[in-house]
Amino acid sequence: MGRAHEVRKASMAATAAKKTKIYSYYGKEIYQAAKSGGPDPDANLSLRAIINKAKKDQVPGHVIDNAINRVKNGATDNYEELQFEGFGPNGSTLIVKCLTDNVNRTISQVRPAFTKAHSKLGAEGSVSYLYNVQAVIQFKGLNEEETLDALIEGDVDAKDLETLEDGSIRITGEPTDYNAIKLAIQAKLPNVDFDVDEIQTVPTETVELEGEDMTLFERLMNLLNDCEDVDQVYHNVSNYNDGEEE
CATH class of the missing domain: 1.10.10.200 (Integrase, N-terminal zinc-binding domain)
Structure with missing residues (x-):
């Protein structure tokens, strides 16, 4: 008990x-x-x-x-976007995104997290080239032909358009076309409720970790998630449970 x-x-x-x-x-x-x-x-x-x-x-x-x-009420706080790129155990990579009003504080949080997990930070661009950044919009209410018409009428190019098993339409595009894709769909379907509506950072290749490697990676993720200024962590470990299910 x-x-x-x-x-x-x-x-x-x-x-x-x-x-x-x-x-x-x-x-x-x-x-x-x-x-x-x-x-x-x-x-x-x-x-x-x-x-x-x-x-x-x-x-x-x-x-x-x-x-x-x-x-x-006239608040004057300024937040700055920071991105850290690093290497975890056995081929794992991470991109850590922060929105902070104190850069030095953020660095003092993120760097020790990597050190304590026997991992290391990399230089800018050392990891990000292994990831694709894309706009992903998913919704129901139109078929593929109607969606394509909406994008054409909105003068928007999409990288990919597919119908999922549940009938949802999933559009993938350039991050710069994120708002344009949404507006094009909303013009055709004013009351649309987007199931997915975000800019995603997706690894081009993934790895699986076991044993001590997974233990170290889990430690790193826990330490990063405990950092006040860390907002998003993207990684390439396919068998890590991000704990979305509660």
Whole structure:
């Protein structure tokens, strides 16, 4: 009974920490979008998009409102995007993305995480060339022909268009075409609810880790996820459980 309670307690703590991380991420993203394009979602498409994504991820309304109100109240915080590239055990690679208001603090968090997991940071470009960055839009409500017509009418080129087993349409395009693809679909399907709506960083090749290599990689991921300023970690380890299922 005691052991089960402790396991449950640890699981709940991990879930709470993950939620806090998500709320912090969206808080910064919403603040940046509102500061850059104005705090009115009806007039700021980027802000509206990130708010919609936040709601899908079950971010509480007060987190969204607080981020927007900070801009309305004249907050002057500036966040800077940082990307770290590194090498884990046995051919594993990672891209760590941060949005921070203190670069030195972020570096002091990320560098020790790699060191403690017997991994190492690489120079800019040392890992990113092994990944593809792409816009991915997935939704239901149109067939392939109708979707293609929508993209043509919107003067948008897509890299790939496919129908999934559940009938969803999945569009892959250049990151620079992200908003244009969405607007083209919305023009054809005004009430569309995007199931996937994001810029993805995807490895061109993957590796599988076992034994001590996996233990070290898990340690690295846990340390990075504990870093306040780390928002996203992309990697090429196909058999690592990112813990999405709770």
